[in-house]
Amino acid sequence: MASPQAIARQGELLNRLVLDRETAEELGRVDQIWMVPELHRVMGIICTTGFLKGKKQMFTLVQIEAFGTDSIVVNSSHTSVNPEDIKPIDSLIGREVWSDAGSKIGKLTDYLFDPATGEITQYLFVARGWSSLTDGSYLLQPSMILGLGSKRVMISNNAAQEISIYTEGLRHKVAKVSSFLQSDYAQTKQDVKSWLGGIQAITSQAKEQLQTLSVQAKEQAQTVGEQLKDTTQTLAEQAQEKSQTLKETLKDRAQLLGEQVKDKTQALAEQAKANASDRAEPEIVVSVQPDTSVIAQPTHTTEVIVDVSPEKPSESAQ
Structure with missing residues (x-):
């Protein structure tokens, strides 16, 4: 098997x-x-x-x-x-399919079966006339067949309404393509609309982000400006304090230097005065003459005469 x-x-x-x-x-x-x-x-x-x-x-x-x-x-x-x-092989292939309402539905062209059991699961048929080229093939359940003849098979009219398609024909494909184009057009339109909406949303988001960035940049610039202002003011105050300190330091040093110069000038003046006083004292030259008169001639303009004659004896000495 x-x-x-x-x-x-x-x-x-x-x-x-x-x-x-x-x-x-x-x-x-x-x-x-x-x-x-x-x-x-x-x-x-x-x-x-x-x-x-x-x-x-x-x-x-x-x-x-x-x-x-x-x-x-x-x-x-x-x-x-x-x-x-074996008697001649019989087959239903090629027989017409009619409904019990008297309508010709189509013609049997093939069937499907289970290889393991041989049971035919479904028959295939096409619509009658030229529509068989455009309608494709349909499925017919064996249980739907009411009678078998040498040229026809009969099915109920109700069963004919429940027949499903097996392979799509040109008409189905055209209808499917048309439906696809319509749905694709609608989908494309919806996609474009969504796309435009997305662009609008992105534009709005970008605008909001730019506005937010602008505000942030303005706030940051203001903050930086205030920081720079505070820093500049602090540096100016520090510079003024350092300048005042340096000024006071220079003033103290100038005063100290002035006092030192004054002291040194005074010392030099006193020393110069002392030196001048020492140079102003005359040198005394004593010459002894035979007459025992002593004439002292100063080296400068001062003239001193000293009498060195022997003293007369006092009365007591006599």
């Missing part, structure tokens, strides 16, 4: 390569899917070999090991069924 795998589509299996599991030899390609319409079930496959598809082999679902993406692997060791021993 086939290994469990995803739902298979009948149309995709046609002409697929069939390989023998034991010999890995090619047994042919899928020509038909063997199904029983009344049971809505797949029973096996029929493959053909040769250019003219002369030789046919049938493999039941039990003999199928796997439905691969590139081939179908079968176990040919079991006795295969002779296609000539």
Whole structure:
């Protein structure tokens, strides 16, 4: 029996390569899917070999090991069924789909089935006429089928209202594109509006930030100005104090120096006066003449005459 795998589509299996599991030899390609319409079930496959598809082999679902993406692997060791021993293969593909209200809905084109059990899960059909090119394909549940004929299948009118789309046609794609363009236009318009709103919000934020920065800069400038003013005033006061201190210091030093100069001048004056006094005293030259008269001639203009004549004896001496 086939290994469990995803739902298979009948149309995709046609002409697929069939390989023998034991010999890995090619047994042919899928020509038909063997199904029983009344049971809505797949029973096996029929493959053909040769250019003219002369030789046919049938493999039941039990003999199928796997439905691969590139081939179908079968176990040919079991006795295969002779296609000539089975009645002609019947299929619902190509039959028209009608509603019990008398409306032609479309035509069956394919079906989906479970590879593990062979159960047909859904039929595919297209709308009638040229609309099949524009409407795509639709899904039809096997339980919706009320009757089977050689050319038609009948479904209820209520079931026809519940049919869902399987693949989108041109009309759906155009409608979808139109809807997308409309929604995209609306979205683009909304995006542009949001974008403009965002720009406006950003501009407002930038304006507020610039205003805030301007106020902060003004406050900082005012603060710096006040600090500079205080610093300048402090420096001026310090300079004035230092100038006053220096002035007083220079005044004290000048007064002290003046007193020292005065003292030194006075000392020098007194010394000069003393020196002058010493130089003003005359030098006395004493000369003794024979007449015992002593004439003293000063070296300068002062003239002193000293009488050194012998004294007369006193009366007492006599």
